[in-house]
Amino acid sequence: MTDLMIGVLSFPALVLLIFLRIPIGLAMFMTGFCGLWMVLGSPDVPLARLKSESFTTFSNYSLSIVPMFLLMGHFATLGGMSQALFKAAEGWLGHRRGGVAMAAVGACAGFGAICGSSLATAATMSRVALPEMKRYGYAGGFSTATLAAGGTLGILIPPSVVLVIYAIITEQNIAKLFLAAFVPGILAALGYVVVISIYVRLYPESAGTRERIPYRERFRDFIAVWPVLVVFVSVVGGIYGGIFTPTEGAAVGALGTGLIAYFNGGLSFKTLGESFQVTAKSTAMIFFIVLGAGFYNGFLALTQVPQTIAEWVVGQGLNAWIVLILILIFYLLLGCLMDSLSMILLTIPIFFPVVTALDFNLTSLAELQAMKAMVVIDSGMLPEAVTGDMLANIKAAIANGVELTREQMRALDIRMSKGMANRIETEQVAIWFGIIVLIVVEVGLITPPVGMNLFIINAMDRTTPMVETYKAVVLFVGSDIVRVGILVAFPAITLFLLPI
Amino acid sequence: MHRIFMNLSRFMAVIGGIVLSALIVMICVSILGRTLNGIFHSDIMQTALPAFSDMALAVGVGPIKGDFELVEAGIAFAIFMFLPLTQMTGGHAFVDVFTNWLPERGQRLLRAIAEVLFAAALVVIAVQLFQGTLSKQKSGTTTFLLEFPIWWAYALSLLGAVSAAVVGVYVALMRVYQLVTGVAVLQDEGAE
Numbered sequence: 001m002t003d004l005m006i007g008v009l010s011f012p013a014l015v016l017l018i019f020l021r022i023p024i025g026l027a028m029f030m031t032g033f034c035g036l037w038m039v040l041g042s043p044d045v046p047l048a049r050l051k052s053e054s055f056t057t058f059s060n061y062s063l064s065i066v067p068m069f070l071l072m073g074h075f076a077t078l079g080g081m082s083q084a085l086f087k088a089a090e091g092w093l094g095h096r097r098g099g100v101a102m103a104a105v106g107a108c109a110g111f112g113a114i115c116g117s118s119l120a121t122a123a124t125m126s127r128v129a130l131p132e133m134k135r136y137g138y139a140g141g142f143s144t145a146t147l148a149a150g151g152t153l154g155i156l157i158p159p160s161v162v163l164v165i166y167a168i169i170t171e172q173n174i175a176k177l178f179l180a181a182f183v184p185g186i187l188a189a190l191g192y193v194v195v196i197s198i199y200v201r202l203y204p205e206s207a208g209t210r211e212r213i214p215y216r217e218r219f220r221d222f223i224a225v226w227p228v229l230v231v232f233v234s235v236v237g238g239i240y241g242g243i244f245t246p247t248e249g250a251a252v253g254a255l256g257t258g259l260i261a262y263f264n265g266g267l268s269f270k271t272l273g274e275s276f277q278v279t280a281k282s283t284a285m286i287f288f289i290v291l292g293a294g295f296y297n298g299f300l301a302l303t304q305v306p307q308t309i310a311e312w313v314v315g316q317g318l319n320a321w322i323v324l325i326l327i328l329i330f331y332l333l334l335g336c337l338m339d340s341l342s343m344i345l346l347t348i349p350i351f352f353p354v355v356t357a358l359d360f361n362l363t364s365l366a367e368l369q370a371m372k373a374m375v376v377i378d379s380g381m382l383p384e385a386v387t388g389d390m391l392a393n394i395k396a397a398i399a400n401g402v403e404l405t406r407e408q409m410r411a412l413d414i415r416m417s418k419g420m421a422n423r424i425e426t427e428q429v430a431i432w433f434g435i436i437v438l439i440v441v442e443v444g445l446i447t448p449p450v451g452m453n454l455f456i457i458n459a460m461d462r463t464t465p466m467v468e469t470y471k472a473v474v475l476f477v478g479s480d481i482v483r484v485g486i487l488v489a490f491p492a493i494t495l496f497l498l499p500i
Numbered sequence: 501m502h503r504i505f506m507n508l509s510r511f512m513a514v515i516g517g518i519v520l521s522a523l524i525v526m527i528c529v530s531i532l533g534r535t536l537n538g539i540f541h542s543d544i545m546q547t548a549l550p551a552f553s554d555m556a557l558a559v560g561v562g563p564i565k566g567d568f569e570l571v572e573a574g575i576a577f578a579i580f581m582f583l584p585l586t587q588m589t590g591g592h593a594f595v596d597v598f599t600n601w602l603p604e605r606g607q608r609l610l611r612a613i614a615e616v617l618f619a620a621a622l623v624v625i626a627v628q629l630f631q632g633t634l635s636k637q638k639s640g641t642t643t644f645l646l647e648f649p650i651w652w653a654y655a656l657s658l659l660g661a662v663s664a665a666v667v668g669v670y671v672a673l674m675r676v677y678q679l680v681t682g683v684a685v686l687q688d689e690g691a692e
Contacts (some may be wrong), residue, residue: 018594018595019595019597019598019599020598020599020610020614021594021595021596021598021599021607021610021611021614022594022610022613022614022617023592023593023594023614023618024592024593024594024595025592025593026592026614026617026618026621029621030617030621047624047628050624050625050628050629050632051628051629051631051632051635052632052636054625054628054629054657054661055576055629055632055653055654055657058575058576058579058580058657059572059573059575059576059653060572060575061568061571061572061575063575064523064571064572064575067520067575067578067579067582068520068524071517071520071521071524244531247527247571248527248530248531251523251524251527251528251531252527252528252531254524255524255525255528258521258524272517273510273514273517275517276513276514276516276517276518276520277510277513277514277517277585279517279520279582280513280516280517280581280582280585280586281513281582281585281586281589281591282591283578283579283582284579284582284583284585284586284587284591285586285591285592285593287579287582288583288586288592289593337595337597338593338595339593341593342593450597
């Protein structure tokens with residue numbers, strides 16, 4: 001059996017193990033270990049790797065963001081930020097039709113800005129919003145579905161734990177990914193609000209009414225969420241502004257929310273110990289999957305499966321967009337079974353080389369040259385080498401989308417080679433693909449019958465049968481799929497904030 | 501017996517959490533030092549308060565030396581300390597859609613197999629980490645800035661790794677016991 005064959009056959013073996021309820025990290029670890037053993041003929045190499053690999057994986061500086069963001073989310077809950085956010089949103093939206101549900105979505109988006117995990121956002125906001133929705137006569141299934149969907153905002157709106165992992169395994173810039181996730185995150189929240197307003201018109205009996213709140217109170221509640229804003233701006237702004245690294249940003253955020261929790265009286269030895277334990281469980285779970293994935297992907301790389309698949313797909317001459325859509329459908333189906341992190345660690349090493357090898361025409365050499373040239377031309381300080389005739393030629397070339405000549409580039413004193421253009425395009429594809437995949441796997445979290453967010457929320461509201469949640473969540477899933485379509489069709493929505 | 505392991509796991513998780521918090525505070529202090537250092541070096545401070553600025557710089561206001569290395573060593577220790585609790589509470593991610601329809605006994609069998617394999621993996625990881633510690637000690641590798649021997653960090657991590665292996669073996673034994681006798685010792689809490 002060739003190495004390639006062993007690599008290819010490892011997929012069904014791994015999937016079988018996972019479906020037999022072997023923990024995902026362990027399944028990847030074992031498959032990688034045994035695969036290396038088979039390919040190399042002895043267990044010495046994987047054993048030798050293990051001498052340092054567990055330590056180096058767990059001591060990864062960039063990955064240390066993960067426990068810090070998780071701790072930050074718990075501190076935010078202890079500091080009463082989930083209540084503050086919900087109260088502020090409820091003041092402005094609560095009296096509208098379906099307004100309390102809209103407020104829950106808004107509060108989820110706000111909480112997502114200081115929490116990097118979907119399940120934690122869903123669980124935290126449910127504790128606050130479910131009783132309120134019940135009080136104002138909102139139907140059980142409608143309430144639970146709203147919160148399950150709102151929870152997915154936790155992972156989309158930066159900071160996001162899954163994006164950190166994606167950035168690390170694809171060697172992308174974490175700050176750029178956070179920035180790119182921002183607009184799609186806002187779109188998601190708006191989409192859910194639209195779904196709610198449609199839902200309450202279709203089923204008027206599913207939402208009660210709530211009295212208006214005076215403006216004075218609204219402003220007071222709104223101002224009360226300033227800590228959330230301060231933390232979000234300092235973390236995301238600091239990372240993006242280059243003031244500190246993403247890890248440092250996470251530390252600032254965790255300390256900031258910790259201090260807020262302390263001053264709001266939410267932090268005691270007891271609650272601190274509990275936050276440590278909850279953080280410990282999620283962190284160890286995530287890192288064990290990362291360790292297993294590292295082993296499995298090391299083995300796959302040795303068998304050259306990812307390159308071979310990428311070459312094969314490109315060699316087929318398939319349309320890039322069709323390949324992308326097929327990959328997304330695959331994610332949608334898998335997302336119903338698996339948590340987003342495991343799925344990304346499991347599949348990105350295979351799909352990423354494929355997607356970056358395809359040509360989506362996101363940008364071109366001529367376009368990037370034109371962009372740089374326009375900066376020089378618009379600055380009004382043209383270099384002396386650019387004569388009147390040459391300027392006219394340059395402008396004509398830009399207007400026609402033609403690449404500039406070497407002389408023109410030299411005269412303008414700008415640099416943009418074929419290689420640079422390719423690197424920029426690969427980065428754009430990587431970021432765009434990452435955001436779309438993140439959304440698609442999150443859709444899986446709220447897709448009946450197995451979406452995990454649905455279970456978590458439903459477990460918190462014992463009076464609502466699961467079927468009611470399933471029925472109500474369908475429209476939310478629909479809005480997600482529409483949004484994915486829009487983001488696939490218009491990459492600029494994701495990419496326009498990014499600096500070239 | 502169960503209480504002992506549970507309390508041990510919780511205790512270790514809390515120690516890991518304290519180390520994590522210490523790292524967070526250290527990073528923030530380092531950022532503060534770095535920022536102040538920049539301010540004291542700036543032209544404005546150097547002309548307005550030269551004596552004070554130079555004094556502050558002289559006493560060492562600046563980024564913490566080797567903070568990067570301390571984070572790496574500390575976070576590895578913390579995560580190894582987190583492992584036992586996850587093991588104890590069955591907090592690892594899994595897919596159970598395809599096994600839920602199995603009869604109770606079949607599910608128990610799969611759980612027992614999974615936990616035995618997990619225990620084996622954790623034992624191998626701990627043993628190899630011990631080997632790694634020895635080889636780092638022999639080679640005498642130190643970190644770049646602080647120049648502390650890397651094997652110290654390995655040895656600290658070993659504490660969590662060995663505990664995880666011990667807890668893993670205990671959990672596996674309990675699952676097998678449950679399979680044979682039908683008495684459930686462990687409850688799942690899962691991760692949030």
